[in-house]
Amino acid sequence: MANPNIIVVGGGLAGLSATIKIAEAGGHVDLFSIVPVKRSHSVCAQGGINAAKNLKGEGDTPWQHFDDTIYGGDFLANQPPVKEMCEAAPAIIDLLDRMGVPFNRTPEGLLDFRRFGGTLYHRTAFAGATTGQQLLYALDEQVRRYESEGRVRKHETWEFLSGVIDHTGVCRGICAIDLRSMEVHTFPAEAVIMATGGIGAIFGKSTNSVVCTGSAQSALYQQGAFYANGEFIQVHPTSIPGDDKLRLMSESARGEGGRVWVPRTQGDKRDPKSIPESERWYFLEEWYPKYGNLVPRDVATRAIHKVVYEHNLGIDGQPMVYLDLTHIDRATLDRKLEGILEIYEKFVGDDPRTTPMKIFPGMHYTMGGLWVDFKQATNIPGIFACGECEYGYHGANRLGANSLVSCIFGGFVAGPQALAYARNNAKSGASANGAFDSERKRQEEINSRLMSSDGTENPFKIWRELGEIMTKNVTVIRYNDALAKTDEKIVELLERYQRINLSDKEMWANTSFVFTRQLYNMLQLARVITQGAAMRNESRGAHYKPEFPERDDVNFLKTTKAYFAPDADEPRFEFEPVDTSLIKPRPRKY
Amino acid sequence: MANRTVIIKIKRQTSPESKPYWEEFALPWKPGMNVISAMMDIAANPVTRSGKPTRPITYDSNCLEEVCGSCAMRINGRARMACSALIDKLDQPITLEPLSKFPVVRDLAVDRSVLFENLKAVKAWVPVDGTYDLGPGPRQTQRHQEDAYPLSRCISCCCCMEVCPQFNDKTNFVGAATIAQVRLFNTHPTGAALKEDRLHALMGDGGIQECGYAQNCVEVCPKDIPLTDAISEVSGQVMRQAIKDIFTR
Ligand SMILES: Cc1cc2nc3c(=O)[nH]c(=O)nc-3n(C[C@H](O)[C@H](O)[C@H](O)COP(=O)(O)OP(=O)(O)OC[C@H]3O[C@@H](n4cnc5c(N)ncnc54)[C@H](O)[C@@H]3O)c2cc1C
Ligand code: SF4
Ligand code: SF4
Ligand code: FES
Numbered sequence: 121m122a123n124p125n126i127i128v129v130g131g132g133l134a135g136l137s138a139t140i141k142i143a144e145a146g147g148h149v150d151l152f153s154i155v156p157v158k159r160s161h162s163v164c165a166q167g168g169i170n171a172a173k174n175l176k177g178e179g180d181t182p183w184q185h186f187d188d189t190i191y192g193g194d195f196l197a198n199q200p201p202v203k204e205m206c207e208a209a210p211a212i213i214d215l216l217d218r219m220g221v222p223f224n225r226t227p228e229g230l231l232d233f234r235r236f237g238g239t240l241y242h243r244t245a246f247a248g249a250t251t252g253q254q255l256l257y258a259l260d261e262q263v264r265r266y267e268s269e270g271r272v273r274k275h276e277t278w279e280f281l282s283g284v285i286d287h288t289g290v291c292r293g294i295c296a297i298d299l300r301s302m303e304v305h306t307f308p309a310e311a312v313i314m315a316t317g318g319i320g321a322i323f324g325k326s327t328n329s330v331v332c333t334g335s336a337q338s339a340l341y342q343q344g345a346f347y348a349n350g351e352f353i354q355v356h357p358t359s360i361p362g363d364d365k366l367r368l369m370s371e372s373a374r375g376e377g378g379r380v381w382v383p384r385t386q387g388d389k390r391d392p393k394s395i396p397e398s399e400r401w402y403f404l405e406e407w408y409p410k411y412g413n414l415v416p417r418d419v420a421t422r423a424i425h426k427v428v429y430e431h432n433l434g435i436d437g438q439p440m441v442y443l444d445l446t447h448i449d450r451a452t453l454d455r456k457l458e459g460i461l462e463i464y465e466k467f468v469g470d471d472p473r474t475t476p477m478k479i480f481p482g483m484h485y486t487m488g489g490l491w492v493d494f495k496q497a498t499n500i501p502g503i504f505a506c507g508e509c510e511y512g513y514h515g516a517n518r519l520g521a522n523s524l525v526s527c528i529f530g531g532f533v534a535g536p537q538a539l540a541y542a543r544n545n546a547k548s549g550a551s552a553n554g555a556f557d558s559e560r561k562r563q564e565e566i567n568s569r570l571m572s573s574d575g576t577e578n579p580f581k582i583w584r585e586l587g588e589i590m591t592k593n594v595t596v597i598r599y600n601d602a603l604a605k606t607d608e609k610i611v612e613l614l615e616r617y618q619r620i621n622l623s624d625k626e627m628w629a630n631t632s633f634v635f636t637r638q639l640y641n642m643l644q645l646a647r648v649i650t651q652g653a654a655m656r657n658e659s660r661g662a663h664y665k666p667e668f669p670e671r672d673d674v675n676f677l678k679t680t681k682a683y684f685a686p687d688a689d690e691p692r693f694e695f696e697p698v699d700t701s702l703i704k705p706r707p708r709k710y
Numbered sequence: 711m712a713n714r715t716v717i718i719k720i721k722r723q724t725s726p727e728s729k730p731y732w733e734e735f736a737l738p739w740k741p742g743m744n745v746i747s748a749m750m751d752i753a754a755n756p757v758t759r760s761g762k763p764t765r766p767i768t769y770d771s772n773c774l775e776e777v778c779g780s781c782a783m784r785i786n787g788r789a790r791m792a793c794s795a796l797i798d799k800l801d802q803p804i805t806l807e808p809l810s811k812f813p814v815v816r817d818l819a820v821d822r823s824v825l826f827e828n829l830k831a832v833k834a835w836v837p838v839d840g841t842y843d844l845g846p847g848p849r850q851t852q853r854h855q856e857d858a859y860p861l862s863r864c865i866s867c868c869c870c871m872e873v874c875p876q877f878n879d880k881t882n883f884v885g886a887a888t889i890a891q892v893r894l895f896n897t898h899p900t901g902a903a904l905k906e907d908r909l910h911a912l913m914g915d916g917g918i919q920e921c922g923y924a925q926n927c928v929e930v931c932p933k934d935i936p937l938t939d940a941i942s943e944v945s946g947q948v949m950r951q952a953i954k955d956i957f958t959r
Binding site: 164226254257264581623 | 724740741742744750753754756769771772773775777815816830833835840841843846849854866901
């Protein structure tokens, strides 16, 4: 096939990057997304994107970036692809710059860089406090250009339901639902790239956007794809507690000098501004003098937990600590952090320029995801994956500002790889032996079963229960008995799911129906996360078990690979050695 | 105030063709509530104020932090983002209606694809040669960045178009958001290569001359984008282009 047709599912940074590469190389892309791609979750990224451009005379190098990433990830990432990413990062920044991203500038007109967690270098390029939005728009604009040239066709407000896999186990296309007409269709393609982002909704409230449910990844896992390192969940140390969502307070607030503290006296009710320095406890600076407030996220998160739950020093007895910017002058804050300060102001009502912010850790990111090889291919021939939905680049903990670069780099690899696969694939054009019809029928049957369900269980209530127990037992601190109880609870929720009550049976733009379908996949994936955590009897990166407080390289320097056992309707696991050929694992001590 | 309730009236519509109707809800008050979280509460317990079981509300949302542009609707008559509309700051009963100038999909969800089509028409992109490594982009002063950045924060919510008296079927006016993007790309050193195409796209029927400078747009824009400045600047560019066209034709 000279000009193959590739399906890209997801229009965040990863999906758009893959799309651009394919269109540029002469392929055609069918781009699917639940939301118009410009509204993808990537717009939420605030802080920035890492690349060792070394524009601050610090001697930063891609190797140093590579070492920080591997060390930050507690040596769980396979090293070769991470090295390639760090080497490619400076040119990615240049490209984004050429595409018109309004990166902040130095007085000389060069790109400005800030410091982020887990590094001692100024390595993070940023566009105000809305870097993700700016990057996504730049890519969205390039894709719109290809769209107007007829090389990309967007299917927005369509949701991927499953892959179409033929009798030989090869992917031949996808099955998707039109979120308005609720019709199910299949779409053929020579290759498929998954770029469906994060899984925050499994934890109920998180810093993620609403559509980040992990439903697509879970569907593929149930069709035979490996899901790797699912137990590695990043909890961001500084989010703004909320009823509907945990809004992120970006690490850039600390990168620009923000300090975390609590009053030294329990239950101190004074206005924070009136508490003298000597009566404030800057615990991160005290415990981690080298990195201070910029220790990696897992370390900061556990420290805050400790201060709140062991020292009982949460503000006003509540699970909250101060993040203080009030010592920084207003002009600097407005120039570098306006977007995030605005969020705090809008949603909390206080001005963080004059009042210390109240923050607490919140579920933020999944390091785990679809298993891929070093060239972004999943174990199902014809399906590739890139972005947050795959597991490749961050090991046991992701460094701040490394996701955006991994999404774009992953897309830049996945696009050409999918194209090459499609061009070499003898299968194209061969009969799929009814695979399309049978997959469509399978999905339609799921839909009609759901539509005719007349039980008593409200899907949104099941979801809230799932989120509560996952947040309680499968985030910052994990105990094996609590993990076992969590898995039992998920099984109970899956049983209750069979008695669901859909109050809306309209076959038009039925969002609760769609959500209920996603919920099933969330429950299945929640088991992968929980059981993976139960098996890993060690502490590494974001995964922390007080019963096993040390990293155990002998037994667990391994990638967890979950696969679905259809006969048992539950996950099974195998473990794969990690490629540590470039940097020898050493203890991680900040 | 432990047992406070929140009263919300929602204009609903089951499909694009069907008749709209109103439903009223009474929800238990919670601290920090916003319009989206209120609708999540309705979904978890879909019962009207009078106790009648009903269906969850269909609406668009994604980021819940006013950066994706999904959740625009009319709240107490004003076009704004639902996720940042704090219940405590709204007069009750709170009325929710879909944007009025875009086709209703269902309930509060509308079809705003017209804006994306307009962005295509004005070539709102920087025409890079390719994605291979061609070194850094053009140097830019801090001043230039500070001018471009605010325009680049447009979330395509379409509030500015909703409130614009000129944005309607009769004029086919493109609306303020698109014009602001033309300004953004025309000032970019590489983006300027397509300046003439963009200005031509803004001439004639539905073009920039339809704007009556009513300034409604700039007042509702949730991202405080300097829309009227952008419109006058681009107007000037269009005028100069029109004169140039006369002499080069
Ligand atoms: C608040 C916040 C701030 C962050 N800040 C930073 C930062 O400063 N630096 C950094 O490096 N990282 C940051 N991150 C992480 C980073 O933003 C994400 O990891 C990244 O944007 C993910 O991009 P993506 O392309 O993989 O997925 P997304 O941007 O989430 O896109 C997923 C796409 O898939 C589509 N989709 C999903 N499911 C389906 C389906 N079933 N069918 C069809 N389409 C589907 C969606 O519509 C969407 O288009 C932040 C994350 C959060 C939550
Ligand atoms: S100034 Fe008035 S007429 Fe012009 S775009 Fe804005 S609202 Fe519309
Ligand atoms: S200019 Fe403002 S109001 Fe108009 S679409 Fe953009 S963000 Fe919304
Ligand atoms: S949900 Fe994104 S702007 Fe409101």
